[in-house]
Amino acid sequence: MKITAIETLRTEEFANVIWVRIHTDSGLIGLGETFYGAGAIEAQIHDTFAGRLLGRDPLRIEAIHRDMLNLPMAQSSTGVEYRAASAIDIALWDLFGKVCGQPVHQMLGGLCRDKQRIYNTCAGTRYVRSTNIRPVSNWSLAEGDGAYEDLDAFMNRADALAESLLESGISAMKIWPFDPPAQDNQGLFISAAQMKQAVEPFEKIRKAVGDKMDIMVEFHSLWNLPTAKQIARVLEDFAPTWYEDPIRMNSPQALAEYAQSTDVWVCASETLGSRYPYKDMLDRDAMHVVMADLCWTGGLTEGRKIAAMAETYHRPFAPHDCIGPVGFIAAIHMSFSQPNTLIQESVRAFYKGWYNELVTTMPVIKDGYVYPMEGVGLGVDLKPAVFERSDLTVRRSNI
Template sequence: MKITAIETLRTDEFSNVLWVRVHTDAGVIGLGETFYGAGAVEAHIHDTLAARLLGENPLHIEALNRTMVDLPLAQASTGAEYRAASAIDIALWDLFGKVCGQPVHQMLGGLCAEKLRVYNTCAGYGYVRNRNIRPVDTWNIGASDGPYEDLSGFMSDAGALAENLLESGITAMKIWPFDPAGIRNRGLFISAEEMKAAIEPFEKIRKVVGDKMEIMVEFHSLWNLPTAKKIAKALEPYDPAWFEDPIRMNSPQALAEYAASTTVPVCASETLGSRFPYKDMLERDATHIAMVDLCWTGGLTEGRKIAALADTYHRPFAPHDCTGPVAFAAAVHTSFSQPNTLIQESVRAFYTGWYKELVTAVPKIENGYVYPMEGPGLGVDLLPQVFERPDLTHRKSEI
């Protein structure tokens, strides 16, 4: 079997989502995806990677992954080179599963659980639906109507939102109320008034639902170390489940100092590319939960290695997903195949909303649990109408 063509698709409406389809001479097509800077990733795929991949055996996934990331500028990052490699790697695993007639989680070693707990990242319908992805406190609130505008929910009445999530069986939620102050002050300091405002959602959640809800705190790497430690101390009485990316993820020593200063586990990081920075973090006891975004860090090939590395240090694995529908499916397959998966991220405004505009299937989530996807490969494909969209940009490199 040989790779005969590599095809990319992106749209103006979902401008940060890039799909990759790997074609073969056997007629089997694998589907992958990445997120952010879709045009730059598209260019790298066609201008650089296609020449290295066309004519190769698509089932030699490990070798092809190394071919894609062994480039001068593709070294342990989540830049365009790694995002391109990630998308193609996901497509190769989808193709592998289709060739063998098995779901990707089986190709990765089989199920380690019959169902997995999910947490809800409290984003809304327009959170990542435009070109200008930036860390602000609005994130397109009100961009579309629906019952799960959870970003507005946690910013206005986090207690009511927690009640609503519990009613659907979801017992963990992730929020980021410190972002407005972090952006306003460039992460240098936080005033007493800003601290009080950011803590208010935690107070409301605990007042309304007590300890029935786990609260993950996302900081988007906005803070300097002294301020991050100050915030951590203020939040400890509310018993958060984890602190995620409190500072920039470029100093294991600084993150280790942060981790030693708080009783709350540190989760890191969707922003890390390849297993090597995770090794540095784990060796320094800087992170307690390994979060990996498969469409940024090298695909399923690298993601499962990071999960195994974390397991070596007796640390759980928690795949990130706040991007597109194919990446979500890939994350779910990987989660089920790893024995140390703690919990799977999900966004109910996404999997009940815009994901269904684009793909044939989404993972089943019910009563706070996600279930394995069925069918060969990822078990998901692009809907026919995606190929007919007037805002579609389509490019194909072939033999």
Template sequence: MKITAIETLRTAEFANVLWVRIHTDSDLIGLGETFYGAGAVEAHVHDTLAARLLGRDPLRIEAIHRDMLNLPMAQSSTGVEYRAASAVDIALWDLFGKVCGQPVHQMLGGLCRDRQRVYNTCAGYRYVRTTNIRPVDTWNLGEAAGPYEDLDGFMNRADAVAESLLESGIGAMKIWPFDPPAQANEGLFISAEQLKKAIEPFEKIRKAVGDRMEIMVEFHSLWNLPTAKLIAKALEPYKPTWFEDPIRMNSPQALAEYARSTDVWVCASETLGSRFAYKEMLDRDATHVVMVDLCWTGGLTEGRKIASMAETYHRPFAPHDCIGPVGFVAAVHTSFSQPNTLIQESVRAFYTGWYRELVTEVPVIRDGYVLPMEGPGLGTELQPAVFDRPDLTVRNTSR
């Protein structure tokens, strides 16, 4: 079997989502995805990677992965080179599963459990749907499109959101009420009034449901170290499960200082690319929970290596999902195949909402757990309607 064509697809409406389809002479097609800067990633796929892919055996995944990242500018980041390689790699694993007639989680070693616990990231229906990525707390805030407008919910009615999640069996949620003061003050300081306001959602959740709800705190790398430590101390009485990306993920030493300053776990980081960046964090005891975004860090090939490395440091693994539907599916396959997976991120406004507009199958989430995907490969394809969209851009490079 040989790769005969590389196809990319993107739309004006979902402008940051890029799909890659790997065509072969056996008529099998592998589907991959990445997110953010879709036009730039598209250019790299066709102008740089296509020549390294066409005519090759798509099942030589490790060799192809090495060649895609054996470039002077591909240096352990989540830049264009890694995002492009991630999308291609996911597509190759989809192909591998289809060739063998098995789900990707089976190709990665098989199920480690029959169901996987999830938490709900409290985004809204249009959180990352549009072209412009504005400050995270205001991404389409207030544009309700259904019952799970959880961004507006946690900002204003965190107790009601927690109760709603528990009713559906989901016992963990992630929120980011500290983003507004971070943006207002450029992450340099937080006033007493701002601190009190940002803590309100935690007070509401604990008052309404007690300790039945786990709370993960997302900081989006917006704070300097002293302020991040101050916020951590203020939040400790509310017993959060983890603090995620409190500072920029470019200083393992600074993150290690932060980790030593609090009893709450540190989670890092969707923003890291390749296992080498994670090793720097792990060697310094800077992180307790290893989070990976498979669409950014190098795909399934790199993601499983990071999970395995985390296990050697006795650290749990927690795949990221707050981007596109194919990435979510890939993360679920990886979660099931890794023995140290703690929990899988999910967004109910996405998997009950816009994900269904784009792919044929989304993972089933029931009673707070995600179930394994069925069918060969990833187990999902682009909806036929995607190919008929008037805002669709398709680029194809073939032999």
């Protein structure tokens, strides 16, 4: 079997998402996806990677992965090269599963559990949906009209939101109320009034539901180290589960200092590409929960190495997802196949919303757990309507 064509698809409406389809002479097609900078990724795939992949055996996944990431510009980042390589890698694993008649989680070693706990990232229905990823002071706040406007809810009605999640069986949520002051002050300091306002959601959640809800705190790498430590101390009273990306993920020493300053777990990081920066941080005891986004860090091939390395340091693994539907499903396959997966990120505003406009199926999510995908490969495909969209851009490189 050999790769005969590489096809990319992107739309104007969902302009952050780009899909890759790997065609073979067997007639089987593998589907992959990545997120953000779709035009640049399209160029990388066709202008740089296609010439290195066309005509090759698509089942030599490890060799192809190494060749893509051995290019001079692809050096341990989540830049265009890594995002493009990630999409291709996910498509190759989808193809591998189809060739073998098995789901991807089986190809990765099989199920480690029958169901996987999830948490809800409290985004709204239009959060990162379209081309304009806005400043985190609003993130399309108050622009959505769906049933799950969870960003507006955590900023203004966090108590009611926590109760709503618990009613559906979800007992863990992620919020980021410190982003607006970080934008206002460029991450340099936080005033007493801003601190009080940002803490309000935590007060409301604990007053409404007590310790029934686990709270993850996302900081989006917006703070300097002294202010991040100040915020961490204040939030400890509310027993959060983890602090995620409190500072820029470019200094293992600084992150280690942060981790040593608090008893709350440090989670890092969707922003890291390849396994190498994770090792630098693990060696310094800088992270407790290892998070990776498979669409950005090198695909399933690199993701399973990151998870395995985390396990050697006795750290749990927690795949990131706040991107597109195929990436979400790829992360679920990874979660089930890794023995140290703690919890899977999910966004109910997405999997109950716009994801369903694009793909044929969604995973079963019930009572706070996701269940294994059925079918071969990833078990999902693009809806036929995607191929008929007037705003669709398709580019194809042939052998």
